[in-house]
Amino acid sequence: MPHPQAQASSVEDLGDDEYLNDFVAGDSDTELVRADIEDSGDDDEEARVPPKATKRKADQLEANDDDDFTEDGGEAIAGAMKAKGTAASATTTSAGEPDATEKKKKKKKKVTKDYSINQSALLDAEGIPQRNCSDFAQKAGDETLVAFIRDYLFKNRSSKLFSAASPLAVGSPKAIIISGSAIRAAHLARLVRACGTCKVAKLFAKHFKIADQTRVLNTEVFPLAVGTAGRVLALLKNGALKVDELDFVIMDGTYRDEKQRTLFDVPENKPEVIALLKAVREASPTTEICIY
Incomplete structure (x- = not known):
C-alpha cells in the first residue's frame, strides 16, 4: 500500500x-x-x-x-x-x-503563382499588331486547330487553296504555324494535313538540314508550313521562304510543355519569336498575327 x-x-x-x-x-x-x-x-x-x-x-x-x-x-x-x-x-x-x-x-501553406507571360501584352509592347480571333466559337486546342484554319481563317476559299492543285507560287505559303520545339512542330504538321490535300512544309531543325529545306522550298508549292521561329527566320533571310502571299502567322500560344511553359515563356524562344514577327511584318505589312 x-x-x-x-x-x-x-x-x-x-x-x-x-x-x-x-x-x-x-x-x-x-x-x-x-x-x-x-x-x-x-x-x-x-x-x-x-x-x-x-x-x-x-x-x-x-x-x-x-x-x-x-x-x-x-x-x-x-x-x-x-x-x-x-x-x-x-x-x-x-x-x-x-x-x-x-x-x-x-x-505549410503554399500559394501557386502563374508566371506565364501575357502574350498579347508582350506583342503590343513590341509594336506587333494581332488579329482579334475572339469570335472563333470553339475553344483553342489541338482538336480545333484544323477548324480554326480551314473554316475560320480561310472560310470559303480553303478548298481551293489547300488542294493538291493549289495556284500558289513555290515557297510562298498562305499560313505558317510557329511552335516552341521541333517535336511540337512535327505533331502540328500531322494535324494540319486534315485541312486539305496540299503539302505541308516542315520548317524545323530536327532531322532536316537547312540546305535541304532551301532546295525544297525553291521547287515545291506549300500552302501550309509549320516550324520553329529560329529555322523559319533563317529561311526567310536566305530568300528560300517568301511571304509575299502570306496571310497569317499562327502562334501556338495555348500549348504548354511539361514545365507548363508556353511558346513565349521559354527564354531561348522569345528573342527569335519577336525577331521573326518583326521581319514578317516588315516584308509583308498585310500579314496578320494570330495567337491560338
Whole structure:
C-alpha cells in the first residue's frame, strides 16, 4: 500500500477530485467500515463485528481502493494531464504570438503563382499588331486547330487553296504555324494535313538540314508550313521562304510543355519569336498575327 504522504502529494497536483480528497483527508478504518455497513442496510446485530475482523475488512477495503486507483484513477489522471497539456500547446505565448506548432502549420501553406507571360501584352509592347480571333466559337486546342484554319481563317476559299492543285507560287505559303520545339512542330504538321490535300512544309531543325529545306522550298508549292521561329527566320533571310502571299502567322500560344511553359515563356524562344514577327511584318505589312 502506498505511503499516505505520497498519495497526498500526487492529489494536490491534480486539483479538485472529490474521491481523492476524501481518501487523503485521513478517513479511519472504522469510518470506512461504518460507511460500508450503512450502505448495505444490515441491522445492528449483524453490524457488531469483532475488532480483529473489522481490521481485516478495513485492510481489504484499502487494498481494493488502491487497486481501483491504480487501474481506473491512474488512467483518468493520465488522460486529464494529457488533455491539459494538449490544450496548453494550442495557446499562444505570453507575448501574444503563435506557438511553434501554429507557426509550423502556417509554413505549410503554399500559394501557386502563374508566371506565364501575357502574350498579347508582350506583342503590343513590341509594336506587333494581332488579329482579334475572339469570335472563333470553339475553344483553342489541338482538336480545333484544323477548324480554326480551314473554316475560320480561310472560310470559303480553303478548298481551293489547300488542294493538291493549289495556284500558289513555290515557297510562298498562305499560313505558317510557329511552335516552341521541333517535336511540337512535327505533331502540328500531322494535324494540319486534315485541312486539305496540299503539302505541308516542315520548317524545323530536327532531322532536316537547312540546305535541304532551301532546295525544297525553291521547287515545291506549300500552302501550309509549320516550324520553329529560329529555322523559319533563317529561311526567310536566305530568300528560300517568301511571304509575299502570306496571310497569317499562327502562334501556338495555348500549348504548354511539361514545365507548363508556353511558346513565349521559354527564354531561348522569345528573342527569335519577336525577331521573326518583326521581319514578317516588315516584308509583308498585310500579314496578320494570330495567337491560338
